Amino acid sequence: MSDFLLLAFLFLIAGVAAVPIATALGLGSVLGYLIAGIALSPILLLLEVDVVSIQHFAEFGVVMMLFLVGLELEPKRLWEMRNRLLGLGGLQVGLTAALIAGVLIAFQMDWRIAVAVGLILAMSSTAIVLQTLAEKGLLRGDGGQASFSVLLFQDIAVIPILALVPLLAIPGAHHAGAEDGHGAGMSLVADLAGWQAALVTAGAIAVVIAGGMFLTRPLFRYIAKARLREIFVATALMFVVGIALLMTLVGLSPALGTFLAGVVLANSEYRHELESDIDPFRGLLLGLFFMTVGAAIDFQMLWDDLFPILGLTLAVIGAKALVLLVLARVFALRGSEKFLFGLGLAQAGEFGFVLTSFAVSNLVLPEDMAPRLNLIITLSMMLTPGLFILYERVIRPAFDRPVEREDDEITEKGTAIIAGHGRFGGIVNRMLLAAGYKTTVLDHSAAQLDMLRVFGFNVYYGDASRPDLLHAAGIEEAKLLVVAIDDPAQAVAIVHHVTQNHPHVHIIARARDRHHVYQLYNAGCRDVIRETFDSSVRAGRSAYEALGMHPFEAERLARSFVKADRHALYELAQVWDPEIPETQNPAYVQKVREMNEVMEPGAALGAFRERHERGWTPPSPQDTESDRQRIEAARDGA
Amino acid sequence: MARLLHYAAHPSPRTSTANSAMLSRIRGLEGITSLDLYAEYPRYDIDIEDEQQRLLAHDVIVLQFPLFWYSCPALVKEWLDLVWEHGFAYGQGGDRLKGKLLMLAVTTGGPQEAYGAEGYQHYELRTFLTPFEQAARLAQMRFLAPYVLHGALKTEPEAHALGFLRLMTALRDERLDLRAAESADILTHDTLPLMGIN
């Protein structure tokens, strides 16, 4: 127990110390974690910690990451990506492996070993690349999408490669303690004939898709009704872990399975809630993963062989970048996106570790080669953040224009977020949709949600007062937030949070009463709408008309009233102080007194009536006469 | 009987004397459609379809308003801009108002003698009203001389209002001499070209 706590504390302290510094320097969190890992490695060595097994555990972060990526990708978009996925992904793996293998064969290596090494190094790091792309907001651009396609393909390709590697075994080779390093553990399909295995595998995928489509909604709805946050989180985790387990049992990539489940749920109303529940786990696990990569560097070996190993690492990055840039050209990626794709995927990845140990245990690779190969993979991963920085600071600025244009397209996505879809927010939402705007609606009443879904609204379950949910709903890219929730105190809290952290977002807030207006104003909202004010004004206008006032005059009088009342409210909001009750706030009392003075009958709200009186005042006969005299005098004079 | 449609437009009925006297006189007159444009559309949300149907259902259209800055009050212009669409009043297929009559009933603050080359308003009243006249021509309508009260701020409106009643009745009963009304410059309560019994 204390071992575990010590280890957890070490990793946490390293991450907490290194990552904020790295991000503040604009290096990205990945590099921060890697450096933290390197710093930790002597201590871990001292404590005899099995870094590799921690790394295996932390790889689950990748599975979660793919689930989250899937959530952002609607099935339609995935289908649109199919050409890239197969074409770009297939060519990347094939050409990279061929190039590396070819060079190695030219250097007199056994062709079987060369092919295995080529395949191992063809893989890129899903964890590093996706994390970095997401962090820098590059995932939605063209280069980001292409990178994602390739990573997804590699993910799928690992399975056939695992099947292929044993065929490369060098006849007669043998080393001690050889055992099946990777396929160890449970399997549902190990003892089945090929066609049966295929059937079971297809069945498992069908289970994931059908389950995602038909089971999740009633399940999540049931859980949501309990209104227990941690149970919802537990359900989400159960869901992801369950799918990963099922996929492993039938011999498929768990990342692929959760990715599919994510895609299936991309249209679900629980999407944002799932996203914000899983995301912290993903973040922690990936952080741990990156730290283990850093910690796994064998510095002894590196010093002994510094230049050959560094040279080989750079050669691997160069070869991969070359293939990627050629493909980028063939697949018509534009401008800086081409280089994002080319540099971003140029490292080897975590799948390389898996394949290496598998190849060694299958007698494909000589045992003494594995540590060097792992070191090269690790170093190439270490250099990746540097390549991203190169891209961001040097390459992209050179292509500045096209990038800006693409940014516009992206912000189109989540124009408006509506928090609370009741009587108030619902109308705002309908108006925005009717005008063709895209909205993201958050509401925490599962019953309300069901009804809205029936009518085809795009709504999500969630408590909008939680910052992480606002984040998942895309507050960073939103132009507008409408705070229309019932609870006045929570509304103030949201306004406060968003004005502090996302000052670019325009906030429209629904206020219960005058007091609430002051609070919202004080929290930084400048577009406060009193929920019953407009309807009351309309009632007042109707009353004017019923009492015989001309409708146009009633309209103008009502408008003057609104203007005067809003002005008064604004003045009072300026002097209102949350710390002092209104009656004890001298400035406030003074203002109210001033206003009351001019509030005698017939002149309600001061200037209100007087302002109204001005309009279409006919000239007096004297006015007309003086105009006549002036004009005629001017003419006679001329 | 001609189907007569009457629009009155005054943004400040409370302070109006001339136009409200005219309105009181014809209130309840049978067989005509009478509308207060500012009461109908206090928020300027003119219903184009309704208004076009209304125009189609009538033969004679009278627009009554006070002269403001040598033109009509804003809502009348808005009504014209929206309702007299191309394809309806003009342009391709836009002959739906063809053959109908358009007549203005205008009150001015300035006296009669002010409107002319010698007067301080410098132009004839008809010059200021040419946009309406040309609009009627484009819509293939007949444009009658406007029924005018000059010096509305100084004059007792009663005679003018009574004249307006007689004018409206005659238009309804097809007793107005249209040729005379077309060729006149302006019409006043004592120069109405009525046919038959006066």
Ligand SMILES: Cc1cc2nc3c(=O)[nH]c(=O)nc-3n(C[C@H](O)[C@H](O)[C@H](O)COP(=O)(O)O)c2cc1C
């Ligand atoms: C805004 C405004 C503009 C006016 N412009 C003119 C004008 O250009 N020429 C004119 O003779 N009288 C003008 N007048 C005077 C009006 O024509 C006059 O007040 C109206 O015809 C009187 O009718 P009522 O008693 O029904 O309001 C104007 C009056 C107002 C209020």
